[in-house]
Amino acid sequence: MGEPVWGPVHQDIVGLLADHPADVPAVVDHLTKLQDLLVRLPPLERSCPLADFNELYLTITTSVLNGLYDDRFADPVFLARLDVEFAARYFDALRYWTESSPATPRAWACLFRRMRGPDARPLPSAAAGVNAHINFDLPFALVTTFDSLESEPVDGTDQHRDYLEINQIFAERIPELRRGYLDNWQLMIDMLNGDIDDWYQGELVEYTRNVAWRNAQKIWRCRHDPEARECERVRLDDNAAALGRLLLSPLGAFLQ
Template structure:
């Protein structure tokens, strides 16, 4: 008999994924409950590679929610809808993987496959998840969001400025998040490097999110052409999967 994908927490995760978060507080709640389950997943348990990403995603999403409460954004309806659509793609990937469905994106599969070992270092694991979520999920989440709001991805718009505001949230949270993945000896090296590591990782996130915006604009222009849209989906999935495998390779351990 084949062991369930999620081992002893399989039914709990299936039950969690059966619900679809409809707003940002619900997304935060789902990510929190998922984190509690992932850290119990054997054989890696506390060092589960997916938990390393989910923890980062939870922190960033919680900060976005705080920003919505604090009127940080010009168009909160756009940001809230984008957050929900963005999370939906992550949860969809988890559902596909749970069902061993062939539609599981390759960008995510390379990380999901590591949950049973061999172990991957925490920072590369988190980076692989960010890669899949931004390089593959985000462009399509943007297109779905704009379509639902009868708007479009225009440079310099209120929505674009709010989108760029998320880069600032990453910049604010990256230092503490990154150091949370480091061992004691790595923290010593980090102290020697000063703010350099924080700076370049912040720049990398900003660049990656800018590319995702451009890809969303490209998909937007062909959104009514199923063949062209599928071609873009496959291109983004292949590229993100290639980068994900690199991040999770021995070479990616240099990130740690």
């Protein structure tokens, strides 16, 4: 029998993934507990590539929760439901990987494989996780959310505006998040670039989330056609996996 996927914290992670969070505070709690476990995972421990993404995800989700508390959103029921469905897909991918299941999305597998080395730099690791979560998970989380609320993805609605408001949360948090992943020499370049890198990455997040919305609309139209929906799943998984491999490659690390 091989070594457990998660090494010395395997049983703790299995227990954590045994149930789905039911609301946004529970999502934040799950992500916090997962972060505490990931930074104990050998051989990389605190430099675990998945922890680099999970930390970013925890920060953004905490900001979303604060926005819900502060009445930032026009349709908080929609935003909270989407947050839960979105997180469920991440936790499902982790569960599949834990079980060594072939159902693990390829978009996620390319990052999960890096947990035992070779080491991946923090910023590319976080970017690869964002890629898998937005380009693959998000369109399906949107469809599930709209289906459960008996609504639909229509441009210009309160739900769409709330969805776009998350872009603003990213824009608010990206500068401090990105600089937290940089080495000293990268910080020097970042200082010379001024706000250009922050602007560029904010624009990239906005573009990527807009594409996810369009893909959700496409899946919504074929949601009752299992064959067409599966074709979309494979297409998005393949595309996100290809981008993830690029982000984690030496070229991807250099470009970031």
